[in-house]
Amino acid sequence: xVDDLAARFEHTVASEARIEPRDWMPDGYRxxxxxxxxQHAHSEIIGMQPExxxxxxxPSLRRKAILLAKVQDEAGHGLYLYAATETLGAxxxxxxxxxxxxxxxxxxxxxxxxxxxxxxxxxxxxxxxxAICNQVPLCRTSYGPYAxxxxxxxxxxxxxxxxxxxxxxxxMRGTQAQRDMVQDAVDRWWWxxxxxxxxPDEESSxxxxxxxxxxxRNTNDELRQKYVxxxxxxxxKLGVTFPDPELKWNPExxxxxxxxxxxxxxxxxxxxxxxxxxxxxxxxxxxxxDGAWVRxxxxxxxxxxxxxxxxxx
Amino acid sequence: xxxxxxxxxxxxxxxxxxxxxxxFSAPLEGVDREVPTSVDAKDLVAYCxxxxxxxxILSQRLAAWCSRAPELExxxxxxxxxxxxxxxxxxxxxxxxxVEGEGRDEDALAxxxxxxxxxxxxxxEIDCGPGPGGDFATTIVRLLVFSSWKVAQFSxxxxxxxxxxxxxxxxxxxxxxxxxxxxxxxxxxxGDGTEESHRRMVAAVDRVWPFVxxxxxxxxxxxxxxxxxxxxxxxxxxxxxxxxxxxxAAGLTxxxxxxxxxxxxxxxxxxxxxxxMGFLVAEMQHLHRSLxxxxx
Amino acid sequence: xxxxxxxxxxFVRGKRGLNHVHVGSLHAPDAEMAVRNAxxxxxxRNEGVSIWxxxxxxxxxxxxxxxxxFFEPSGDKVYRHPTFYAIPEDVPHL
Numbered sequence: 001x002v003d004d005l006a007a008r009f010e011h012t013v014a015s016e017a018r019i020e021p022r023d024w025m026p027d028g029y030r031x032x033x034x035x036x037x038x039q040h041a042h043s044e045i046i047g048m049q050p051e052x053x054x055x056x057x058x059p060s061l062r063r064k065a066i067l068l069a070k071v072q073d074e075a076g077h078g079l080y081l082y083a084a085t086e087t088l089g090a091x092x093x094x095x096x097x098x099x100x101x102x103x104x105x106x107x108x109x110x111x112x113x114x115x116x117x118x119x120x121x122x123x124x125x126x127x128x129x130x131a132i133c134n135q136v137p138l139c140r141t142s143y144g145p146y147a148x149x150x151x152x153x154x155x156x157x158x159x160x161x162x163x164x165x166x167x168x169x170x171x172m173r174g175t176q177a178q179r180d181m182v183q184d185a186v187d188r189w190w191w192x193x194x195x196x197x198x199x200p201d202e203e204s205s206x207x208x209x210x211x212x213x214x215x216x217r218n219t220n221d222e223l224r225q226k227y228v229x230x231x232x233x234x235x236x237k238l239g240v241t242f243p244d245p246e247l248k249w250n251p252e253x254x255x256x257x258x259x260x261x262x263x264x265x266x267x268x269x270x271x272x273x274x275x276x277x278x279x280x281x282x283x284x285x286x287x288x289x290d291g292a293w294v295r296x297x298x299x300x301x302x303x304x305x306x307x308x309x310x311x312x313x
Numbered sequence: 314x315x316x317x318x319x320x321x322x323x324x325x326x327x328x329x330x331x332x333x334x335x336x337f338s339a340p341l342e343g344v345d346r347e348v349p350t351s352v353d354a355k356d357l358v359a360y361c362x363x364x365x366x367x368x369x370i371l372s373q374r375l376a377a378w379c380s381r382a383p384e385l386e387x388x389x390x391x392x393x394x395x396x397x398x399x400x401x402x403x404x405x406x407x408x409x410x411x412v413e414g415e416g417r418d419e420d421a422l423a424x425x426x427x428x429x430x431x432x433x434x435x436x437x438e439i440d441c442g443p444g445p446g447g448d449f450a451t452t453i454v455r456l457l458v459f460s461s462w463k464v465a466q467f468s469x470x471x472x473x474x475x476x477x478x479x480x481x482x483x484x485x486x487x488x489x490x491x492x493x494x495x496x497x498x499x500x501x502x503x504g505d506g507t508e509e510s511h512r513r514m515v516a517a518v519d520r521v522w523p524f525v526x527x528x529x530x531x532x533x534x535x536x537x538x539x540x541x542x543x544x545x546x547x548x549x550x551x552x553x554x555x556x557x558x559x560x561x562a563a564g565l566t567x568x569x570x571x572x573x574x575x576x577x578x579x580x581x582x583x584x585x586x587x588x589x590m591g592f593l594v595a596e597m598q599h600l601h602r603s604l605x606x607x608x609x
Numbered sequence: 610x611x612x613x614x615x616x617x618x619x620f621v622r623g624k625r626g627l628n629h630v631h632v633g634s635l636h637a638p639d640a641e642m643a644v645r646n647a648x649x650x651x652x653x654r655n656e657g658v659s660i661w662x663x664x665x666x667x668x669x670x671x672x673x674x675x676x677x678x679f680f681e682p683s684g685d686k687v688y689r690h691p692t693f694y695a696i697p698e699d700v701p702h703l
Contacts, residue, residue: 022670048380055376059601060420060609061369061403064376065396071379072392076650079385083634086616092636093613117600117609149633162696165703167609169696174608230702237700283380287443291383293513294449297506298638299614304505305639384614386635386646393649498642 013214018144021087029213033143034090035104036215041081042099042106046280048074050114051123059117066163067120073156080149087145100285108266109192111274118171118178118185124164126186126193126231132157133227134197137217165234172239179239186235187243191261197224199263228256341404344480348412352541357475358413359432359534360542362422363582364478365405366433368485369423370590371459372398373597374441378452381443390495394456397488401481408477420609424601428594429584436524438581438590446589447520450503450513454521457496461555462528463489465548474540497559504563514565522568527575528552532582616665617643619650621657629661637662 005024012019019025048071055071058064082092098104109127114120135157138150171178198204198220210216218226228247235242246259268274348354375395382388406419417425440446441455467489470482503510529549535542553567560567579585601609614636620629632651637643643662652660696703 045380045385052380055379056373056596057600059424059604059607061399061406061423063609065399065403068376068379068392068396068399072389072396072653075380075385075388075392076653079389079635079650080633082385083616086634091613152633162703165696165700170608175604175606177604178607234700234703237697287381287383290381290443291387291449293507293509294383294387294503295614295638297510298502298642299506300510301502301506302639384636386637386642386650389653390646390649393653495645498645502638502642 013142016140016214018147019142020144028209029215030088032210032213033146033215034085034088036210037081037085037088037146038090038095038098039105039107041078041085041095042104043110044074044078044081045099046106046110046284048078049280049283050110050112050276051120053114054117054120057117058120063117063120063167070124070160070163073160077149077153077156080152081146084143084145084149088143096284096288100281100288102272102281105270107196108269108274109196110280111269111276112188112192113275115188116181116185118168118181119189121164121167121171121182122185122189124160124162125168125234126164126189127196128157128160128164129231130193130196130227132161133223133230137223140214141217142214165238168238168240182238183240186240190242190244191265194224194228194258194261195263195266197221197227199266200260225255228258232256340400340484341477341480345476346411347476349474349476349541352475353537354412354414356534356538357541358409360538361405361409361412361478362430363432363532363534364481365402365409365422366431367437367459367463368398368405369402370431370433370593371437371456372396372402373593374437375452375456378443383449391452394488394492394495397485397492401485401488404477404481404484408475408481420601424598428586428591431586431590431594432582432584434524434527434581435587436521436528438593439521439524439587440589441517441521447517448513449499450510450517451520453496453499453503454514454517456492457500457559458521458525458528458552458556460489460493460496461552462548464493464555465551466543466545469543469547473542478541493555497562500559500565501563504560504565511564514563518565518568523571523573526570526572527580527582530580530582534582614638617647617662618665618668619643619647620661620663621647621651622659624658629659634665640664 006026009019009023009025009029012023019029051067051074052071055064055067058067082090082095085095086092095104099106109130114123132154135150135154139147139154141147141150168182171182201207201219201221204220207216207219211219231242232247232249244259246257248257249255250257269277272278348357372395375391375398378391379388379395382391402423403419406422410417410419410422436455436459439455441451442448443452464486467482467486471479471486473479473482500514504514505511529545529552531544531546535544556567576585601607615638616634617637617640618634619632621632622629635643635646635650637646640662644660647660647662651657
């Protein structure tokens with residue numbers, strides 16, 4: 001019986017059809033998906049903080065509106081993704097507890113600080129750009145609810161990336177101080193953005209099975225190369241440089257050669273020792289704990305209302 | 314959908330209208346922007362600043378909840394309300410600048426006026442949380458009072474002799490009614506929910522109420538602008554009626570008016586603020602002011 | 610500690626003449642808050658004219674076959690849309 005189910009599952013995945021919530025699926029597939037989607041959801045929610053840091057100080061009302069709308073979108077993305085995990089039997093509240101207890105991870109990029117307003121532009125351009133490279137293939141990931149959430153998210157991300165690039169273009173047309181600010185932000189975010197694709201393929205443990213299950217569609221190194229190739233002409237157009245002396249076009253490969261990020265730093269940040277790890281988690285924990293009485297009150301009111309309705313009926 | 318190139322895949326959508334819609338219309342497109350001849354331009358500028366600053370400053374306060382709300386759904390809701398208010402503020406400050414005729418745009422007015430030139434009521438500026446200044450209950454009570462008052466004000470402002478103010482009011486009224494509804498829904502849940510939530514709501518009402526009386530006090534500018542401005546003293550019974558209904562459903566008692574002394578007869582509408590305002594303005598303006606001549 | 614609100618499924622009518630379509634889910638303490646949250650979460654780009662919310666536990670399903678939602682662009686918060694940002698045509702892939 002399980003063999004039949006397993007065969008049907010394998011066939012569905014291999015034929016590029018979608019697995020849906022009530023389909024039979026291997027336990028490992030379910031576990032891997034919950035972990036991957038939750039980690040993605042946590043990243044969206046923690047990712048609100050570095051940009052949220054500048055909402056109150058945004059230098060024009062238009063930029064303030066854009067930034068607030070963008071950070072709000074990230075809450076929405078987290079929400080869609082948590083909902084996708086819930087179709088697999090997870091619970092948002094429990095996942096949040098795992099996040100604030102440090103039992104589940106989120107993208108390390110958000111453990112870097114946002115030091116100037118140019119960071120808002122560079123996060124949109126490079127960080128969201130890298131996220132788009134990672135995420136667009138997931139729009140056809142094998143699990144239906146995840147794929148659908150990703151389609152919606154990718155559409156909204158394209159707004160994020162464009163607003164970032166447009167902010168940087170505007171700043172580059174401004175004063176020298178603004179141009180310096182942009183280059184400084186690019187210098188700080190370039191290497192962390194390359195790290196967003198994960199460790200080199202030969203060190204990445206989860207890739208093979210996830211590729212077979214069509215949960216993951218490209219290897220880390222493939223996506224990193226694609227991202228570098230796409231970013232180079234955009235940087236040239238903007239008038240900024242990337243802080244990598246090895247970065248140059250290789251006509252034989254038809255791709256750019258580039259240097260390796262500092263993987264030791266990467267593992268340090270992943271291990272909880274980045275510049276902002278404890279701050280980010282403490283912020284999320286405080287919001288969750290401060291909100292407990294509100295969630296309890298609303299649940300209590302709903303229970304009272306139900307009881308009084310049943311009493312009448 | 315092509316997946317060879319991540320960006321092409323975003324553009325190559327069958328439902329291309331989704332994210333790439335065109336034909337956006339400016340919110341006040343087609344509205345007559347002439348200043349009515351019967352109006353004193355200086356007074357109209359001051360009145361636009363009063364209304365615009367109310368929205369701007371409360372938006373600034375509400376945006377502080379972003380990433381700090383009790384649940385994700387509420388984070389999104391509060392951001393929506395802050396965005397609505399910011400949108401109103403931009404239209405109103407733009408109107409103030411164009412009537413003034415000295416080339417000041419929304420950003421010059423938001424970022425380059427000093428604290429004493431802001432004309433918002435104190436209720437908009439007080440710190441109601443997140444953080445030590447308040448909590449979610451205080452934020453909800455302030456929003457309930459503010460939006461109930463604004464709904465009453467904007468519903469009358471739709472008939473203003475200034476066509477721009479009338480148009481801003483017509484657009485903003487729908488938003489404000491939603492804000493009021495959102496706050497009322499929460500007030501009922503928190504007032505009725507648990508002992509703790511009830512206690513916090515009672516404390517929130519105590520905290521907010523001293524700032525309510527100012528809302529119904531007519532400033533000289535408002536009095537001179539008959540036909541253009543709304544007389545705030547007319548709004549009290551309508552607002553009280555709304556608040557009574559919500560408070561009753563929430564199991565709370567609405568305090569009577571708490572008359573609060575002004576400073577030598579002056580309050581927010583005259584540019585005399587609470588101590589919290591200076592910090593709010595400093596934070597909001599810091600970056601804009603520290604890079605003169607920058608473009609954003 | 611974890612007092613999760615119940616899960617609701619959200620259905621949006623994209624425009625007049627169309628059926629309500631499932632767009633996702635959310636948490637809310639009760640139906641009134643659920644429909645308001647749905648407005649804020651799923652129609653903040655004006656993607657709908659009517660919203661239904663249904664307690665997830667009230668749904669009886671035969672097959673999980675579902676279609677993607679249909680959305681309309683917003684007429685107001687124009688900064689939410691990529692085309693609001695003028696990017697020169699010769700910037701690749703943006």
